[in-house]
Amino acid sequence: MKFPPIRFLFTAAFCVTTASQAPASDSADMIPVEFKQLSESVWMHTSYKHYEKFGPVPANGLIVAEGTQSILIDSGWTDAQTDAILDWARDDLKQPVTRAYFTHAHLDKMGGVGAVKSRDIETYALELSNELALANGLQPAENDIHLSVGQDVLSVGLVDLFFPGGAHSHDNLVAYVAKDSLLYGGCMVRSAASKRLGNTQDADVLHWDTAIGLVKQRFPQVDIVVPGHGAPAGPELLERTQVLVKRHVD
Template sequence: MEVSAIAPGIYRHVSYGRLPNIGYYPSNGLVLVHDASAYIIDTPWQVADTRKLAQWIADQGWTLKASISTHYHDDRASGIAWLNAQGVDTWASAQTNELLASQGDALAKHTFSGEGQWLWSEQAYAWYPGGGHTADNIVVWLPQAKVLMGGCLVRAMQTQSMGNTRDAVMSEWGDSALRVLDRFEDAQFVVPGHGDVGGPELLMHTADLAEAVNREIVDDE
């Protein structure tokens, strides 16, 4: 696992999961720091790396207060059970908790429903734009630094595919990305679930990729 600063008080953590026929594959998450309190946006892929990240936070002299997961897959939510056991406030949308429950996975302690939710003294805003990579994917806006955690709704510029579409809502994905672009058009940094950090152009790139896939689906029909 690697941690690096991308903006004042905002750190990207990169962890790895093993995928069939691919090998180890990197996954992005964030740590937000405010007044010596730390908040994790998407836990690392492996539980062991969530423990390492929590230790790194403690080593900086910060107190880990809470986390939020942007959807229910392991690369976003595998650390929830361990964080719950440490007394950390875990957050997810009500839809994400329902999907975690359907798999028998640990649930976040706190949920929200509806379109959006301010968190942690309005340091972060969780927003649901519609389906995409999954039915429950949300984004998290960090207004002080103008950083948007797009999660797996957002594709990196270096990729020309939609990645894992097993649980995707392809009919909504492109429109969801454009809604995020419209809502957070002043974002300076956009963090995809996997790959390099970019700007708002990642959202248009995602919408273009989704449109191409949907055209292929129509043509095949």
């Protein structure tokens, strides 16, 4: 079953409301945070940051709902955007976020950690991510995650967290929701529209292909793949990313 994108103000129960419109700190913050239902349990949130060279750049994260609560995977770019995401989960979805997990220490994934902490929501990231967050001027999560490369899986409710080693960054996690065969690849997975790997300043390009291979091996049943930037699609995004990696290395 396909779920349509939810972008503006509607009267449906799961629409974007005025609570989702964060105060502006730059022109991209004028764009309301967007929500799209990907499965029965999973919503994608998309927020924007303006870069002079590229214009408004979208970044994705997830809200995974179960029972009376939900789990946040990655923040918005800013505290204001993240407040809008948390408000929406509480007020519109009626399943407030009680735990938050961050997939790597870049602004598009951990820029709103402060907003999450301010609500006494438990925050988690790889120990390496928390170290890099401090080095990058970001707030770290309160709790460290310890995962061996390509081996361990941390199961949190409906979500399995897996560390395939360095790719887009040295600390990138992926998240998998088995009941929906949904993989959140974050920024280690490129969208179908991508022509190159994007920002590789903190990348482990030589391990990137291996990292994708480890993800495919660990989670062989994948129907929906959510990249860190751009539209969700199917498992072909994993293949697409490997092509781009090999092209970059060659």
